[in-house]
Amino acid sequence: MNQISSISLSRSPASKKQAASVEFRNVTKRYGNVTAVDSVSFTIEPGELVTLLGPSGCGKTTTLRMIAGLEMASEGRILIGERDVTHLSAADRDVSMVFQSYALFPHMSVLENVAYGPAVQGIPKKDAYEMAMQKLELIGLKGLEKRAPSELSGGQQQRVAVARALVLEPQVLLFDEPLSNLDAKLRRRVREDIRELQQSLNLTVAYVTHDQEEALAVSDRIIVMSNARIAQTGTPRELYEEPADLFVADFIGDANIIHGEIVDTSGEVANVRIGGTTNIQLPRRGVGEGAVKLAVRPDAIALDDAAAAAGKITGTVRKASYLGTQMEYEVESPIGELFVVQYDRQDPIAPGTPVSISFATQRGIAIIPRA
CATH class of the missing domain: 2.40.50.140 (Nucleic acid-binding proteins)
Structure with missing residues (x-):
C-alpha cells in the first residue's frame, strides 16, 4: 500500500450531523500575572476551516485548548453551536482534538486505537469496532486495522489520529500542529487530505499552525495572532495582499x-x-x-x-x-x-x-x- 493513499469520499454518518459554530466573546486567559490570551473575539462558522496562525507564544494553542475545554477561560464566553460551554469540562463538549504527537496507544492495534473513544463511552465492543472501521475506510486505511502504530508510516499514523477524532462524530474538530512530525513532501500531501476530508464531510475545524504556507493552503479564513491578541482576520488572499500592519505583512509569506x-x-x-x-x-x-x-x-x-x-x-x-x-x-x-x-x-x-x-x-x- 502506498504511504499516502487517496481519501475515500463516501458519505458517512459524520456527514449527516449538523456542523456547529464556535464563538469567542472577549475571552481572556491568564496564568498568574501572565496574560496568554487577551480579550479575543471571533466566530468560526459551521462547516468552516479556520486556522489560528502566529509565532510561538502568541496564544494560538491556548486558544485551541480553550475551545477543547482543556483550559478554562479567565474571562469572557465560549459558545459551541450557540451553547455556552465556557465552564464545561472537555468531556462535556462535543469536540475532538488531533494532537501534534498523535498520542496513539502503542500496545493497541489501529482498530483498537480508533474504537477506544466509543468503548470508553460504554458503546458495545462490536458497535465500537464497526464505527472505527467506517472511519478507517473513510480515510483510506482499510486493511491496516490489525497493525500496531509502530508498523505505520508517519502519514498513516496521522490518519489514525484523525480517524480516532472523527469516530465520535464531534461538532467541532481541532488540530494542534498536526503535520509538524512529517517531512516536507508528506506534509503537503496530508494537508491536502485533511482539507478534502473537511470539505467533503462539512466539518467545522479549528487548526493551529506556525507554518504560513500550511495556513494559506488549507484555510477558509486565518486568524493571525500576536502577543496574545488578534492582529488580523481574513481569507488567505486578503492577508497576503492586504496586510493590516507591519507584523502581518512580514509574517504572512x-x-x-x-x-x-x-x-x-x-x-x-x-x-x-x-x-x-x-x-x-x-x-x-x-x-x-x-x-x-x-x-x-x-x-x-x-x-x-x-x-x-x-x-x-x-x-x-x-x-x-x-x-x-x-x-x-x-x-x-x-x-x-x-x-x-x-x-x-x-x-x-x-x-x-x-x-x-x-x-x-x-x-x-x-x-x-x-x-
Missing part, C-alpha cells in the same frame, strides 16, 4: 518592507513614488498623502541586468540561489536590501552584477495602513 511616498490620491487610488524615481498606482487603503511603508512580495520585483534605464532604481545582486523552479536573489539597493524571486528567467544573474529594479505587478504590493 515573505515581504520586503520599503519606504515610499504618496504624492497624490484620486478616489481610492494612490500615486506612490518609490526611491524618488518610480511611480506606481496602488489602492490607498484609507491612507493620505505623505510618507508610507509598502509590503512588496518577492515576485513583484523585476530585475534587468541590461544598462539601467532612466527613471529606474538601480542595485547590485549580492547573492543568487537556484531552486529548480525559481531563482532567488538578494539585492542591495538605495531602497534597502531586497529579496527577489524570479520564475521565468533562463540565465541566472551572477552575484556582483548591477541591475535595474522595477515592479512587475501591483497585486504583490500593498500600502501598509499607518498605526
